[in-house]
Amino acid sequence: MDNFSLVSFLGLLIVACGVTGSLEYYNAGKVVYENVGILEELESFEIDDAYEVETVDVPSWGSQHSGKVLVNVDSFGAIGDGVSDDTKAFVSAWQTACSTPRAVFLVPPQRRYLVNATRFNGPCADNLVIQIDGTIVAPDEPKNWDPDMPRLWLDFSKLNGVLFQGSGVIDGSGSKWWASSCKKNKTNPCRGAPTALTIDSSSAIKVKGLTIQNSQQMHFVISRSASVRVSNVQVSAPGDSPNTDGIHITASTNVVLQDCKIGTGDDCISIVNDTSGIKMKRIYCGPGHGISIGSLGKDNSTGIVTKVILDTAFLSETTNGIRIKTWQGGSGYVRGVRFENVRMDNVANPIIIDQFYCDSPKSCQNQTSAVQISEIMYRNISGSTKSAKAMKFACSDTVPCSNIVLSNINLEREDGTAETYCNSAQGFGYGFVHPSADCLSSHDKSCTFSDQNEHVASPKTRNEDIVHTEL
Numbered sequence: 001m002d003n004f005s006l007v008s009f010l011g012l013l014i015v016a017c018g019v020t021g022s023l024e025y026y027n028a029g030k031v032v033y034e035n036v037g038i039l040e041e042l043e044s045f046e047i048d049d050a051y052e053v054e055t056v057d058v059p060s061w062g063s064q065h066s067g068k069v070l071v072n073v074d075s076f077g078a079i080g081d082g083v084s085d086d087t088k089a090f091v092s093a094w095q096t097a098c099s100t101p102r103a104v105f106l107v108p109p110q111r112r113y114l115v116n117a118t119r120f121n122g123p124c125a126d127n128l129v130i131q132i133d134g135t136i137v138a139p140d141e142p143k144n145w146d147p148d149m150p151r152l153w154l155d156f157s158k159l160n161g162v163l164f165q166g167s168g169v170i171d172g173s174g175s176k177w178w179a180s181s182c183k184k185n186k187t188n189p190c191r192g193a194p195t196a197l198t199i200d201s202s203s204a205i206k207v208k209g210l211t212i213q214n215s216q217q218m219h220f221v222i223s224r225s226a227s228v229r230v231s232n233v234q235v236s237a238p239g240d241s242p243n244t245d246g247i248h249i250t251a252s253t254n255v256v257l258q259d260c261k262i263g264t265g266d267d268c269i270s271i272v273n274d275t276s277g278i279k280m281k282r283i284y285c286g287p288g289h290g291i292s293i294g295s296l297g298k299d300n301s302t303g304i305v306t307k308v309i310l311d312t313a314f315l316s317e318t319t320n321g322i323r324i325k326t327w328q329g330g331s332g333y334v335r336g337v338r339f340e341n342v343r344m345d346n347v348a349n350p351i352i353i354d355q356f357y358c359d360s361p362k363s364c365q366n367q368t369s370a371v372q373i374s375e376i377m378y379r380n381i382s383g384s385t386k387s388a389k390a391m392k393f394a395c396s397d398t399v400p401c402s403n404i405v406l407s408n409i410n411l412e413r414e415d416g417t418a419e420t421y422c423n424s425a426q427g428f429g430y431g432f433v434h435p436s437a438d439c440l441s442s443h444d445k446s447c448t449f450s451d452q453n454e455h456v457a458s459p460k461t462r463n464e465d466i467v468h469t470e471l
């Protein structure tokens with residue numbers, strides 16, 4: 001976009017807001033001009049997904065495995081009847097596979113292997129392939145879970161150059177865990193539950209084609225890792241299963257998720273602290289709480305997330321679309337994010353920044369510090385919104401959001417009442433933006449813009465916005 005169209009945009013803006021004098025025209029012009037560099041950066045920055053993670057691809061475990069050493073869990077005594085405890089067999093097979101160059105750790109098809117919480121630690125010999133074609137199932141009774149691994153089920157750590165693949169299923173048997181969650185029944189104590197699959201402290205990892213389902217809590221966590229490629233992974237759990245995030249990324253860099261279909265009871269994807277260089281491509285999400293950066297800043301913590309791209313996604317019937325959520329009292333920043341080519345179907349908050357996030361049974365205290373949010377672009381986002389607030393930028397009163405950029409947005413509500421809410425949010429739009437987002441350039445701290453330019457923000461509606469408790 002050239003400076004000329006920026007100026008035309010500004011002209012329209014002045015008419016719409018009707019409060020900006022000519023002096024401010026120049027001031028505002030300067031502000032917009034300074035934005036051009038940021039705009040160019042936001043429009044064009046890339047995550048280097050061309051980088052090939054070095055793993056050796058095995059077409060199929062049964063084919064003549066060129067120099068591969070097959071390590072079949074059945075050869076280590078696994079029964080695979082879904083009832084016998086196969087943990088020991090998996091651990092022995094892992095020890096062999098991990099110490100053997102070019103090994104294929106094989107979970108064969110058409111069987112169910114019952115496996116307890118287990119650590120699969122590296123480092124391993126070169127070119128390990130983990131081929132999961134059968135089903136790995138977790139014991140379903142929370143009372144008997146290993147107290148030394150309260151938050152883990154299948155935990156892979158310290159791996160380098162490993163390929164996970166197959167048409168198999170990782171099934172957390174989560175229903176009893178869900179029933180005992182404090183989100184299901186307030187008399188239950190709030191405590192964490194295991195993550196089905198964790199890849200921790202690893203690098204150059206590929207994950208292709210697996211299905212992860214019915215996890216006790218989060219399905220797939222990527223933590224403290226670099227250069228991870230996830231493709232054609234499916235995640236599924238009921239829409240009412242508590243805290244069952246699909247793919248959760250923390251303290252990691254250079255992660256690409258593509259062609260994933262995710263439906264859960266929490267975020268389809270969540271990206272949290274100390275993470276940079278994340279690309280998501282061709283993602284299907286629903287049911288679920290949407291695709292989120294955050295939550296960040298809980299208990300006054302620091303949260304830093306930079307360089308995130310979501311390109312091509314379809315969200316259906318989710319409670320949020322593309323979301324950034326932070327708790328009051330945090331510090332750090334979210335900077336350099338581009339959400340583009342997203343289609344929404346009956347999504348409750350299609351575009352949302354929520355800096356008053358409070359996922360707690362108690363309401364949260366107002367605080368002055370906050371995670372700073374800036375340089376967030378939304379481009380080519382369309383579809384239907386379930387709630388009136390198709391776009392909601394609820395930013396911290398003391399740490400405003402800056403440089404929110406909207407381009408080619410078309411979000412419609414059945415009854416035609418879609419609107420944009422802003423609190424302490426600054427930015428601009430160009431191209432077609434519906435509902436109008438003039439409130440991003442308004443000098444009022446808090447206002448809502450429908451296409452009729454009505455200010456409908458009142459203390460009452462504002463309170464409802466702020467106390468957003470996801471229970």
Ligand SMILES: *[C@@H]1O[C@H](CO)[C@@H](O)[C@H](O)[C@H]1NC(C)=O
Binds near residue numbers: 085087088116146
């Ligand atoms: C799996 O967990 C159950 C329940 O805690 C326990 O009885 C069993 O011994 C464990 N299996 C192994 C191989 O550790």
Ligand SMILES: *[C@@H]1O[C@H](CO)[C@@H](O)[C@H](O)[C@H]1NC(C)=O
Binds near residue numbers: 185186188
């Ligand atoms: C919640 O849990 C309590 C104690 O276990 C139980 O008595 C009650 O029936 C449960 N309520 C619901 C709605 O399941």
Ligand SMILES: *[C@@H]1O[C@H](CO)[C@@H](O)[C@H](O)[C@H]1NC(C)=O
Binds near residue numbers: 273302303304
């Ligand atoms: C977030 O990451 C930073 C390192 O970048 C670390 O210092 C901080 O403790 C982390 N915060 C949380 C809540 O883990």
Ligand SMILES: *[C@@H]1O[C@H](CO)[C@@H](O)[C@H](O)[C@H]1NC(C)=O
Binds near residue numbers: 300367
């Ligand atoms: C966070 O900081 C505020 C303000 O300093 C303080 O009142 C509050 O107790 C802190 N919360 C936690 C969990 O440390």
Ligand SMILES: *[C@@H]1O[C@H](CO)[C@@H](O)[C@H](O)[C@H]1NC(C)=O
Binds near residue numbers: 313340380
């Ligand atoms: C806009 O996004 C939709 C949905 O992902 C996509 O089908 C369409 O091709 C995109 N349009 C452009 C101009 O990129």
Ligand SMILES: *[C@@H]1O[C@H](CO)[C@@H](O)[C@H](O)[C@H]1NC(C)=O
Binds near residue numbers: 366
């Ligand atoms: C927090 O701030 C909002 C307005 O910014 C106000 O309506 C609300 O009453 C405050 N809550 C508390 C607990 O002070």
